[in-house]
Amino acid sequence: MARENNFKVELQTQPSSKILNQHETAPRHNSWSLNMLLRRLRATEGKKDDKFSNILDAVGEFGTFQRRLVALTFIPNVLSAVFMFADLFMFTAQKPYCNASWILAVGPNLSEAEQLNLTLPRAPNGSFLTCLMYLPVAWDLASIIQYGLNHTESCHDGWIYPETKQRSLINEFDLVCGKETSTETVQTMFMAGLLIGSLIFGFISDRLGRYPTILLSLLGLIVFGFGTAFVNSFHQYLFFRFAVSQALVGYSISSTSLATEWLVGDHRAHAIILEHCFFAVGVMFLTGLAYSLPHWRMLFLLGGAPVFSFIFYIWILPESPRWLMMKGKVEEAKQVLCYAAGVNKKTIPLSLLDKLQLPGKKMDKASVLDFYNNRHLRKVTLVMGCVWFTVGYSYFTLSFKLKDFGVNIYFRQVIPSIMEVPARLCCIFLLEQMGRKWSLIATLFQGTMMCLLILIIPSELKSALVLMVVFGEFSMAASVTVFFIYTAELLPTVLRATGLGLVSLAWAAGAISSLVLISQNLTLLPVFLCLTSAILALSLCSLLPETQDQPLSDSLESYPLQFRNTGEDTMSDDTLYDDAAEEVVKNTILNASVMKLDTDILPSSSQPTEADRKDD
Template sequence: MCIPNFLTPFHMFGQVFMAVEVPHYCNTNWIDAIDSNLTEKEKLNLTIPKHADGSYEECRMYTPVSEDIDSIRDYGINSTENCKEGWVYPTDPKPTLLTEFNLVCDRKDLNDFGQSIYMGGLLAGALVFGPISDRIGSRNMILLTMLIMGSFGVGTAFSPNYYVYIALRFLVGSSFAGASNVTVSEWVGPSYRHLAQIITHLANALGQMAIAGLGYGLRNWRWLQIAGSAPMFLLFFYIWVLPQSARWLVTKGRTEEAKNLLRKAASVNKRTVPEEMLDQLAAEKKVKSGNILDLARKPHLRKMTLVMLWVWFVDSMVYYGLSLHVGDFGVDIYLTQLIFGAVELPSRFSCIFLLEWIGRKKCQALWLLLGGVMCLIIPIIPKGWPVAVTVLAVIGKSALAASFTTSYVYSAELFPTVVRQTSLGLCSMATRVAGIISPLIGLLDKYHPAVPMVIFGTTAVIGGLLCFLLPEMRGKELQDGTGNDSQVRGDSVSTFF
């Protein structure tokens, strides 16, 4: 699972490097019909207004006139209007989303809206693929979503316009819900469960660092899209090597298949499993199937579900709110992305020890509180201190990354096996709703620069406080059922690990 986790960050953050802000101004070729011998500088001086600092305005031009060139030179043009014939990008010869689809001026918000639509795909996938995964198993769902991600990811590079681009991105986003790490949690026992999840998240952080190098080396957005998507096809061999969850097979009554997988796992690890221990699986009754209504009916599940929905919502909204605006902190975007990915390594790695040392609940709460406080401090830093703002953003993002890692480990332990995929699908749905909202919150800075960070910080602090309502799961066995029989099968399956 580390390999796909290394590849998936591209789809989440790659657009940041496909729409990097570049200088631009209105296309004013209308003046060529009056005098085609003007130099570029003369042409700009006669047709583009200037800011107070002497730079050309990006989104306004002088209204075209039919007068002769001498009259224009002598008297100028008094009226201005928005760009009518597109824009010119003098310093960027490589095609990007911004330059090819003109995502500037009155079309600038389309970039954030496009990212929100992509997150909408993640929401749709959470609604569809979560419950389906409970039925067909995480292995089959992972294989299917990897195929979807690779196919539509490469197809996106051939988009003829921005609307086709965001439609294909929606389909790519929908596949994320099926690329779950639940299999990792279900294949190991309590003492290694958090370690397995964290290792896959470290691979995700490395993937974020790789995006900085890939985006720096490939400035053509179509080649960048292909380079970030095509490697998924190299994982076709997962059909033969990716195992189904033995725990899931047991809950579905497919005990013999589970036994064979447990024997194979033992063989790979140079261990043996006593047959009398395997026979214990066949002697137990099948756990009653659970459904989404159990999460609402049973008080303890309802409380855990509501709190974890908010935690995942905040994790996503603040994490992506910081990640998708790496160019707004005043430091080089490629360097910032590299740092953003690098700081996640120690923060996620520290969870290996902290989750066992102080427990899941305290870790979840403290990470959210730290990230929220950083976001609340950022608005009070003077604008002339970009390094200080970047440092605070880095600390906040690393805290939210650790919180995300803790959420995956914690949630997989809180919910019983029979509703685990469904509950995680709901949590994923909350994450995707937050992902849709997060880019839109960034647009609120036009009213006041502090608004987005205040929203991010406040919601994170509330999430941290709510975590103290949850039970501690450190060292406890996974539950399989939602009632009194919930521990029966969990204890016996975990014995094998």
């Protein structure tokens, strides 16, 4: 509020005619500044009708309560990264040999090398065959050494891994010799869980609230994340990974909705950006654990143990007041707001609290069918879903592209994670200077150029290709962050979590498509599809309205009007003023807005006299 008041005072110090003359003589690039000025004026007018923005200003825009809320959403993101990417370190290369311990019955003092030499056939190059063994015989050791064994069969007593020092899923459940399972297959199952969880938890969050959905998601992390360390079979492992992925997407949707509805302005964007930075830190933490721990179960035990500390969220996590209002729980919303103001050592005027009334259309009348019935909501959701599919597909395709260049698994995770932190922090500057839509277009365009360079650079220039892939991941990480913020602001409160679930479904579908194509060992097709889909996403982004400095839409009743007004603002912001008459019109609007601001904030006793005007 203080910043807006200062802005108004600055406008008052300049006569309207002076503003008009200055702008008429300004160069063409000054039209961008005028656009920003007009946007801020419209935002100031729109904010007057947003009761929650006024109340949150009284609560404190970013006081102790909001900082505590943001910190509470940061911590689980570190563990979310551990649970999400743990599969990448579960399938370390193994060299199995048939278990031929039967020979110990006749030669108990044989070393492991002697056992292998007597019981395993050799390949033409002299190495032991991994999936065959000699048929056991009832001979003594001297006869076996003298005559040797000739008849072979497949392994029937399991396998041993004498050259392996690390315990992984492969040697834990003997995923060898016809039972092989790739990382891509397991991650496809994981993404299928994300896909289903997006629908389930988005609906639950809008029905039951952000607070219970977050608690349910954290319970899922405890049971299915930490509990993965105790599975007894590979099928159980797949089920637990399928279940924990649903808890992860449930937490992501609900925590984003909660932060969006509690914070205002730039604080909202900064909180989500930092939340994603902590996710990248979690990937680095996971990589360090995987490198230092020799057993896959220890990875889940040590990496997942901190999840038990989230039990105290039951007592300190707040509910969203916007969601409470849309649900018709006015008194509970007032209590939560008063508690937040008390933590910030602020007082909410009773006149503001009294303005909170039951919404015209309760939340129980909003359903997932509104994404089809509401024309504006349907258009936005379809466009967002297409862009989310592209971002999910491109992000995973570039992540797995490093595998083709023979980059070590640990470097494949650490280097992009280190790059993602500055990528996400750069979004702060982009969002402040360019707005949501143009920031998304800029990051997608950079990712598109990286995909194009990957296609045209010769395969012999391996270092250059690796660099392009890393910068492509840099761009896509920034796109993910911008679009998460953008999507949460575009959707109304009554269906915000459900909408985030639907677009997360599209993101998971893109990731699954990427994994399927990668498993086919195709070289250029996945990257070519990255390029074409990114170009399509760029064209679709132009259809979305700008949301920067715009009040959040709460109900479906106000959503079509808000969408239409925002769309008109976006068109005016995106149009260059090539005609001088158009500039005069815009300046007329500006001057009228300045005069209106004068009458709004200055008491009648402080109005300038006629003599003062003549002096000016």
